[in-house]
Amino acid sequence: MLKEKTYYETQASEAEYLAWYKTQDWQTYDKPAMTVDNIIFAFDPTDRQLKLLLIERKAHPFKDKFALIGGFVDPSESAKQAALRETAEETGVKITDDNQMWQIGAFTDPNRDPRQWIISVAHATFLSPFVAAHAGDDAKDARWFAVSKDETGAIVFLSSDLTIGLDDLAFDHKDIILATFKRIKESLDVTPDILHVLGDEFTSTDALAVLNCFDSKFEHYSTGNFVKTYVKNNPILMDTGRFEENPNKPGRPKKMLRLRK
Amino acid sequence: MLKEKTYYETQASEAEYLAWYKTQDWQTYDKPAMTVDNIIFAFDPTDRQLKLLLIERKAHPFKDKFALIGGFVDPSESAKQAALRETAEETGVKITDDNQMWQIGAFTDPNRDPRQWIISVAHATFLSPFVAAHAGDDAKDARWFAVSKDETGAIVFLSSDLTIGLDDLAFDHKDIILATFKRIKESLDVTPDILHVLGDEFTSTDALAVLNCFDSKFEHYSTGNFVKTYVKNNPILMDTGRFEENPNKPGRPKKMLRLRK
DNA sequence: CAAATAGTGTCTATAAGACACTATTTC
DNA sequence: GAAATAGTGTCTTATAGACACTATTTG
Numbered sequence: 001m002l003k004e005k006t007y008y009e010t011q012a013s014e015a016e017y018l019a020w021y022k023t024q025d026w027q028t029y030d031k032p033a034m035t036v037d038n039i040i041f042a043f044d045p046t047d048r049q050l051k052l053l054l055i056e057r058k059a060h061p062f063k064d065k066f067a068l069i070g071g072f073v074d075p076s077e078s079a080k081q082a083a084l085r086e087t088a089e090e091t092g093v094k095i096t097d098d099n100q101m102w103q104i105g106a107f108t109d110p111n112r113d114p115r116q117w118i119i120s121v122a123h124a125t126f127l128s129p130f131v132a133a134h135a136g137d138d139a140k141d142a143r144w145f146a147v148s149k150d151e152t153g154a155i156v157f158l159s160s161d162l163t164i165g166l167d168d169l170a171f172d173h174k175d176i177i178l179a180t181f182k183r184i185k186e187s188l189d190v191t192p193d194i195l196h197v198l199g200d201e202f203t204s205t206d207a208l209a210v211l212n213c214f215d216s217k218f219e220h221y222s223t224g225n226f227v228k229t230y231v232k233n234n235p236i237l238m239d240t241g242r243f244e245e246n247p248n249k250p251g252r253p254k255k256m257l258r259l260r261k
Numbered sequence: 262m263l264k265e266k267t268y269y270e271t272q273a274s275e276a277e278y279l280a281w282y283k284t285q286d287w288q289t290y291d292k293p294a295m296t297v298d299n300i301i302f303a304f305d306p307t308d309r310q311l312k313l314l315l316i317e318r319k320a321h322p323f324k325d326k327f328a329l330i331g332g333f334v335d336p337s338e339s340a341k342q343a344a345l346r347e348t349a350e351e352t353g354v355k356i357t358d359d360n361q362m363w364q365i366g367a368f369t370d371p372n373r374d375p376r377q378w379i380i381s382v383a384h385a386t387f388l389s390p391f392v393a394a395h396a397g398d399d400a401k402d403a404r405w406f407a408v409s410k411d412e413t414g415a416i417v418f419l420s421s422d423l424t425i426g427l428d429d430l431a432f433d434h435k436d437i438i439l440a441t442f443k444r445i446k447e448s449l450d451v452t453p454d455i456l457h458v459l460g461d462e463f464t465s466t467d468a469l470a471v472l473n474c475f476d477s478k479f480e481h482y483s484t485g486n487f488v489k490t491y492v493k494n495n496p497i498l499m500d501t502g503r504f505e506e507n508p509n510k511p512g513r514p515k516k517m518l519r520l521r522k
Numbered sequence: 523c524a525a526a527t528a529g530t531g532t533c534t535a536t537a538a539g540a541c542a543c544t545a546t547t548t549c
Numbered sequence: 550g551a552a553a554t555a556g557t558g559t560c561t562t563a564t565a566g567a568c569a570c571t572a573t574t575t576g
Contacts, residue, residue, distance in 0.1 A: 483555090512554030
């Protein structure tokens with residue numbers, strides 16, 4: 001028997017090896033279930049704020065806690081394909097631009113789920129357009145939370161009648177979200193893909209509002225310096241030449257910008 | 262039956278739910294096998310070059326191709342713990358500093374392994390000290406390759422009698438290595454953890470040699486400008502006040518630098 | 523016209539990089 | 550002293566950010 005294995009592994013052709021491999025009944029290693037969790041960001045045009053989609057869990061474990069959107073990965077798809085599928089199912093939005101979804105990483109602590117060995121590959125999604133949230137089967141509620149910071153600088157999520165902190169989240173979603181914010185912040189000057197939440201064209205004011213959620217250096221930035229640094233000199237943003245239509249507000253018309261390809 | 266499930270999921274306490282959960286015979290989702298692949302970098306003091314550890318596969322699939330060090334993840338450990346264990350097994354070096362190993366990401370294309378559904382969580386390791394390579398059971402050979410570039414700028418790996426390119430590697434290890442180089446390059450100015458391959462203390466010349474493998478902007482950098490930018494002004498490196506011992510070479514004695522904590 | 527808002531111009535401090543010059547060692 | 554190597558000083562240029570000023574719109 002060992003001879004046969006050695007023959008196919010080292011003497012036969014790769015095609016022969018693979019054909020033989022499928023016929024064998026392998027004693028396999030233990031395997032984890034694989035899920036994806038999706039950190040979905042979008043920009044709410046009503047109040048011009050960056051928001052994060054969370055669901056309130058209906059069932060144990062972590063009943064009544066808020067959690068990221070997630071689901072199992074199918075054997076025929078990659079983690080990214082699963083995350084894209086879940087995004088389309090949950091929001092109705094089909095992400096087309098590859099830069100609108102980043103893999104953040106695999107979260108693999110064997111105790112991260114109290115039920116069984118379940119790993120999760122986290123993806124951050126920069127959704128556009130903004131759509132209303134609706135709860136699926138496993139959720140009591142689904143809603144958009146504005147991304148904000150408390151007095152101590154910790155990330156908090158605000159909705160009309162509820163404020164939640166990272167410690168209020170289910171599973172290891174605190175870690176996942178922290179890793180996501182760290183990654184987005186570190187990439188901001190090079191690949192500010194988070195701006196995809198603003199759609200194809202956007203104003204410098206909205207861009208600053210979004211960037212400020214990740215790096216407070218933008219807080220005291222004038223639109224003037226922003227445009228100079230990120231549009232005139234840098235290869236990141238560009239001026240479309242168009243202006244905002246129907247602002248319904250006083251003020252000089254805003255230039256529409258977009259990400260360079 | 263459905264009533265019982267609903268009761269435990271939504272009415273019972275979480276402890277009761279989990280106790281009940283373990284008694285159930287769940288029809289599970291298909292699960293992938295989970296491996297780690299390890300991109301192990303080290304600095305060879307003999308020729309003062311950054312090197313990458315690859316093994317030559319003894320058996321199908323990808324027989325005779327070079328590949329990253331890898332192995333299965335145990336249900337009791339995280340992917341990082343598995344990668345640390347594999348590193349210790351393969352090299353004898355026990356990594357202690359958390360910054361010496363980064364998770365690069367999960368590689369989950371369902372066809373990445375021709376045999377079955379196997380995902381891999383890639384980790385980059387900045388090994389120190391440098392140790393000789395030795396082939397394990399599944400390898401015909403294990404060796405250190407100097408990290409270099411060909412005329413077109415593509416990454417190539419050099420050893421005394423063999424040059425291999427990314428397309429010569431097994432599985433999707435080309436993608437894994439490309440993602441690793443990209444990530445290290447992007448983080449260079451903020452977290453140059455790759456310099457851990459140099460040990461606790463190192464010279465500016467060696468640091469430049471390592472950094473140059475990831476960003477060619479260091480190619481025409483004088484040690485003078487390097488020290489000014491990365492040691493005097495920046496919070497990344499610092500001068501230890503000591504000098505290199507026994508250089509056995511002409512030239513002004515080299516200052517020893519180290520990464521700030 | 524006042525208020526609101528955004529974009530431009532200008533100045534200053536800082537930093538990066540080029541490069542000549544100095545320092546220290548081996549042979 | 551010549552060759553090899555590393556570190557320092559200085560100059561130029563580019564850029565970030567502060568901030569005053571200008572532009573455009575609503576009411």
